[in-house]
Amino acid sequence: MVIGGDAAGMSAASQARRLKGSDELEIVAFERGHFTSYSACGIPYWVGGDVGERDELIARTPEEHRARDIDLRMRTEVTEIDVAGGRVRARDIDSGAESWTSYDKLVIATGARPIRPDLPGADAPGVHGVQTLDDGQALIDSLTRTRGRRAVVVGAGYIGVEMAEALINRGYEVTVVNRGSEPMSTLDPDMGRLVHEAMEGMGITMVDNAQVTKVHTGEDGRVRAVATEDAEYPADVVVLGIGVRPETALAKAAGLPLGAHGGLLTDLSMRVRGHENIWAGGDCVEVLDLVSGQERHFALGTHANKHGQVIGSNVGGGYATFPGVVGTAVSKVCDLEIARTGLREKDARRVGLQYETVTIESTSRAGYYPKASLMTVKMLAERRTGRLLGVQIVGREGAAKRVDIAAVALTARMTVEQMTALDLGYAPPFSPVWDPVLVAARKAARAVVQGF
Amino acid sequence: MVIGGDAAGMSAASQARRLKGSDELEIVAFERGHFTSYSACGIPYWVGGDVGERDELIARTPEEHRARDIDLRMRTEVTEIDVAGGRVRARDIDSGAESWTSYDKLVIATGARPIRPDLPGADAPGVHGVQTLDDGQALIDSLTRTRGRRAVVVGAGYIGVEMAEALINRGYEVTVVNRGSEPMSTLDPDMGRLVHEAMEGMGITMVDNAQVTKVHTGEDGRVRAVATEDAEYPADVVVLGIGVRPETALAKAAGLPLGAHGGLLTDLSMRVRGHENIWAGGDCVEVLDLVSGQERHFALGTHANKHGQVIGSNVGGGYATFPGVVGTAVSKVCDLEIARTGLREKDARRVGLQYETVTIESTSRAGYYPKASLMTVKMLAERRTGRLLGVQIVGREGAAKRVDIAAVALTARMTVEQMTALDLGYAPPFSPVWDPVLVAARKAARAVVQGF
Structure with missing residues (x-):
C-alpha cells in the first residue's frame, strides 16, 4: 500500500x-x-x-x-x-x-507542503504558491486575466529565483523580496551576492533583508501590494516561494x-x-x-x-539501499547558472568542522574558444586533512553541471589534493586545460598543504 | 634544467x-x-x-x-x-x-611526434600535419592559396574528426579515410558507428576499413588525390591525423x-x-x-x-604525486559530442577483466524542456563485483562533460550500484530527474546484481 x-x-x-x-x-x-x-x-x-x-x-x-x-x-x-x-x-x-x-x-x-506565511492578505486572489500542477494552472490563469505587469516574488531560494525568471519571460517587472542578506541562502553569502548582482543586471529588483508583513488588497479584494517593515511594493500578482x-x-x-x-x-x-x-x-x-x-x-x-x-x-523482494546525499542542487535564472554541493561555511561550523575556503574565477571553455564564459567556484576543504567539504559555483553556460564532479568526489570522501589529479574531460570547446573545479582544488590544496 | x-x-x-x-x-x-x-x-x-x-x-x-x-x-x-x-x-x-x-x-x-605514414607522396605540398603552431600556419596558408575545395583527412581519431569539422567550417568537401572499422577507435565500434552516422549526416564522406597506399601528385608536384587499395579520393589538400x-x-x-x-x-x-x-x-x-x-x-x-x-x-622542494589516469577524453565534430573514460571492451578483455555492458538513450535536459538533446551512454561494469570499468557517450549539447561523473567514479573505484545513488545536480534545464549516467548505472547494476 x-x-x-x-x-x-x-x-x-x-x-x-x-x-x-x-x-x-x-x-x-x-x-x-x-x-x-x-x-x-x-x-x-x-x-x-x-x-x-x-x-x-x-x-x-x-x-x-x-x-x-x-x-x-x-x-x-x-x-x-x-x-x-x-x-x-x-x-x-x-x-x-x-x-x-x-x-x-x-x-x-x-x-x-509549502510554507505559507501567516500574513494578513496572503489568501487574497492574485497570491499564488507553485507547489502543485493545480497551483501552476491557477497562477497561469491569474497572469492571463491580470492586466498589470508588476510581480512580486516572496522568497529567493530555488523556487523564488526560478519564478523570477518565469515572470521576466512573461514580460513582468519583477521584484524579489527576500528575508536573507542575499538571495539563494543555500549558498554562502559571498556567492549569493553574485546571484544578487546578476539578477539586478537582468532588471530584477532585489530586496534583501526584508520581512514581508502584509499583503495589501484593492477594492476588488485582489492583491495590490506587498508590504515589508520598511516599504511597500506594488504587485498585480504575488508568488510565494518560501520553501x-x-x-x-x-x-x-x-x-x-x-x-x-x-x-x-x-x-x-x-x-x-x-x-x-x-x-x-x-x-x-x-x-x-x-x-x-x-x-x-x-x-x-x-x-x-x-x-x-x-x-x-x-x-518487491529485491535489495537496495539509499546511502544518503551530499546536498547537490542546481538552478538557473535566465542565463545565470547556480550550483552547490556539500557544506556551506555555516554548515561546517555547526557540525564542528574546521575548514579553509578558496574562491577562483575561470572559464567554461578554453579562454580562446568562442563563448567561453566566466564562472566563480568556491571550495571548502577540511583543515589539515584536506577533505573536500563543499563547492559552490555561479556562472553562465557550463557552470552548473560541473558541480557533479564535486558531488562524486564528496561521496568518495576525496581530499582536494586527490582532486587535483582527477582525469576530467578536456578539449578546448569543453574546458580550459585545467577545469575550473581543478583550479579551485589546486588552490584549496595549497591552502591546506605545505609545498604543494 | x-x-x-x-x-x-x-x-x-x-x-x-x-x-x-x-x-x-x-x-x-x-x-x-x-x-x-x-x-x-x-x-x-x-x-x-x-x-x-x-x-x-x-x-x-x-x-x-x-x-x-x-x-x-x-x-x-x-x-x-x-x-x-x-x-x-x-x-x-x-x-x-x-x-x-x-x-x-x-x-x-x-x-x-606525429606518426607520418611511410607513403609515396606523403611529403608533397598540400599534405599537412597539425602537431605544432608552425604546422597549423602552413596548413592555413595552404588552404588560403588553394582554389580547390576538396579535402581528405587521413585518420579518424580526435585529430582527424576535429580537422574534419575545421575543414567543413571552411567550406570544404571533406572525406575522412580511416583504417579502422569505424571512426574514433578510442570508442567501442558500436559507439564509433554513431559517430560515423552523425558525420555522414553532416555531409562528410566517411571511408572506413581503408588503408592509404599512396598520395598522388599533379604536374605542379602538389597533392592531387589520396589512393587506398580500392579507390582514389581527389584532394586539393590532405591532413594527416594518424596519432x-x-x-x-x-x-x-x-x-x-x-x-x-x-x-x-x-x-x-x-x-x-x-x-x-x-x-x-x-x-x-x-x-x-x-x-x-x-x-x-x-x-x-x-x-x-x-x-x-x-x-x-x-x-622545487615541495611534494606532490601523479597517481595515474582513467583514460578520459572528450571531443566534438560540429554539434556532435564524443566522450570516453576507462576501458573499452577490448581493453577489459586484454587485461583479463570480465564485464557486462549496457547501452541506454536519454536526454541532456528534462524531456519536456526546450533543446533537450538525445545522447547514448554505454557503460561497462565488472562481472560480479559491479565495479565501473568504462563509459562512452555520444550525443549533442551536454553529452561530453557528463563523462566527468564517470571519471571521478572510476578514480574512486565505485561500483555501478553505488553510482545509482550519486547525488548529481538535477533541475529540468540541466538534466532529466535521472541523469543519463545514472540511467546507465541503474541498468548496469541490474545486469550485474540480482533483485536490484
Whole structure:
C-alpha cells in the first residue's frame, strides 16, 4: 500500500511491480490530488512558457499506472494510519465516504507542503504558491486575466529565483523580496551576492533583508501590494516561494519517528526506523547528509525517485539501499547558472568542522574558444586533512553541471589534493586545460598543504 | 634544467619557480621550436576559424617565462643527455653551435611526434600535419592559396574528426579515410558507428576499413588525390591525423627506461625510474591507467600540465604525486559530442577483466524542456563485483562533460550500484530527474546484481 501518488510513491510501486507480478503482489496507491508522477520542478518553466502544456510535466498518468496493475485510487486522502492494526483510513474527497484498508507493507510518500506565511492578505486572489500542477494552472490563469505587469516574488531560494525568471519571460517587472542578506541562502553569502548582482543586471529588483508583513488588497479584494517593515511594493500578482516542510502530520499522529526537521526517519533500506513493514521516501523523509553525518531535509524530485526505486526493490523482494546525499542542487535564472554541493561555511561550523575556503574565477571553455564564459567556484576543504567539504559555483553556460564532479568526489570522501589529479574531460570547446573545479582544488590544496 | 618548452616542461619550471626564488634555484629550459606553452589542442579551432589568431593559443610567451627568471633558450635542440656526467649537449639551430650544460636536476618534457605514414607522396605540398603552431600556419596558408575545395583527412581519431569539422567550417568537401572499422577507435565500434552516422549526416564522406597506399601528385608536384587499395579520393589538400608516439629518442639513447608504448617510465613523483635526479612528464611518458593497472600512453595537454605541476613541486622542494589516469577524453565534430573514460571492451578483455555492458538513450535536459538533446551512454561494469570499468557517450549539447561523473567514479573505484545513488545536480534545464549516467548505472547494476 502506497500513500502518495507522486515521484517516490509511484516509483516504489513501479519498481515493486517490475520485480513481482500481480499474481504475487497486490499494489494499492492513494493520491488525494488529480495527478500522478508529475514534475513539480518543471512548473516554473511551464509558467514561463518554456514548456507549452501542463501534461508535458506528467511522466505517467493514473491510466498508465493502472495498466501495470496498480490499484490507484485518485482523489482519495488517507486520514489515519493505524500502525498496530496494519490498516489505513481513507476518504474519497468527492463523496466524503471513508473506509479502512489493510496493508501488509506500507509505503509513506506524502511529500512536502509549502510554507505559507501567516500574513494578513496572503489568501487574497492574485497570491499564488507553485507547489502543485493545480497551483501552476491557477497562477497561469491569474497572469492571463491580470492586466498589470508588476510581480512580486516572496522568497529567493530555488523556487523564488526560478519564478523570477518565469515572470521576466512573461514580460513582468519583477521584484524579489527576500528575508536573507542575499538571495539563494543555500549558498554562502559571498556567492549569493553574485546571484544578487546578476539578477539586478537582468532588471530584477532585489530586496534583501526584508520581512514581508502584509499583503495589501484593492477594492476588488485582489492583491495590490506587498508590504515589508520598511516599504511597500506594488504587485498585480504575488508568488510565494518560501520553501517547504515535510508533510508528516499523518505519520506524526501514528507515532512514527520524526527527526529534527520534521521528516520521517528511515534506515538505509528506507524503512521507517523501528517499523518492520513501513517504508518512507521522498520529500516527507529526512536523509543522511554524508558530509556532515547528520540528517537533513532536501525536497528534491531526484531524491524522491531514488527513494522510490530503493523502496520498490525491497518491497518487491529485491535489495537496495539509499546511502544518503551530499546536498547537490542546481538552478538557473535566465542565463545565470547556480550550483552547490556539500557544506556551506555555516554548515561546517555547526557540525564542528574546521575548514579553509578558496574562491577562483575561470572559464567554461578554453579562454580562446568562442563563448567561453566566466564562472566563480568556491571550495571548502577540511583543515589539515584536506577533505573536500563543499563547492559552490555561479556562472553562465557550463557552470552548473560541473558541480557533479564535486558531488562524486564528496561521496568518495576525496581530499582536494586527490582532486587535483582527477582525469576530467578536456578539449578546448569543453574546458580550459585545467577545469575550473581543478583550479579551485589546486588552490584549496595549497591552502591546506605545505609545498604543494 | 628542462628539455622542452611546452606544457609539461614550462609548468614544471613555473611551479618550481613559485616554490623557490632565483636566489635558491636556477632554471634553464631548452626549446627547439619558436613557441612556448601553447595549446596544440586548439589548432583545429584556429584552422577552422573559431579562434582568430595564432597567438591566442599561446598561454605564455618566452618573454613572459624569462620575466620570471627562467633562462629559456629558444631554437635550441638538445642532442644528447649524458646521464653519468649530469649534463646535456644542445645545439643552437640557427647557428649550429653546440655546447654542453650541466644540471643538478633534469626534467625531460620532449613531447610526442606525429606518426607520418611511410607513403609515396606523403611529403608533397598540400599534405599537412597539425602537431605544432608552425604546422597549423602552413596548413592555413595552404588552404588560403588553394582554389580547390576538396579535402581528405587521413585518420579518424580526435585529430582527424576535429580537422574534419575545421575543414567543413571552411567550406570544404571533406572525406575522412580511416583504417579502422569505424571512426574514433578510442570508442567501442558500436559507439564509433554513431559517430560515423552523425558525420555522414553532416555531409562528410566517411571511408572506413581503408588503408592509404599512396598520395598522388599533379604536374605542379602538389597533392592531387589520396589512393587506398580500392579507390582514389581527389584532394586539393590532405591532413594527416594518424596519432602520435612519445618523442623519446634522446631518452632512449641515454639509456633511460622506456615502456611497451615507447614512453618514459616514471614513479609516482614523476621521477624517471631508477634515476634520482631526472624527472619526465607530458606526452613523452607512459602513465599508469588506474582501471587496467597497466601503463598506457595518452598524449593530452591536460595530463602534461598536471605532470609539470607535480614535477615542479618536487623539484622545487615541495611534494606532490601523479597517481595515474582513467583514460578520459572528450571531443566534438560540429554539434556532435564524443566522450570516453576507462576501458573499452577490448581493453577489459586484454587485461583479463570480465564485464557486462549496457547501452541506454536519454536526454541532456528534462524531456519536456526546450533543446533537450538525445545522447547514448554505454557503460561497462565488472562481472560480479559491479565495479565501473568504462563509459562512452555520444550525443549533442551536454553529452561530453557528463563523462566527468564517470571519471571521478572510476578514480574512486565505485561500483555501478553505488553510482545509482550519486547525488548529481538535477533541475529540468540541466538534466532529466535521472541523469543519463545514472540511467546507465541503474541498468548496469541490474545486469550485474540480482533483485536490484
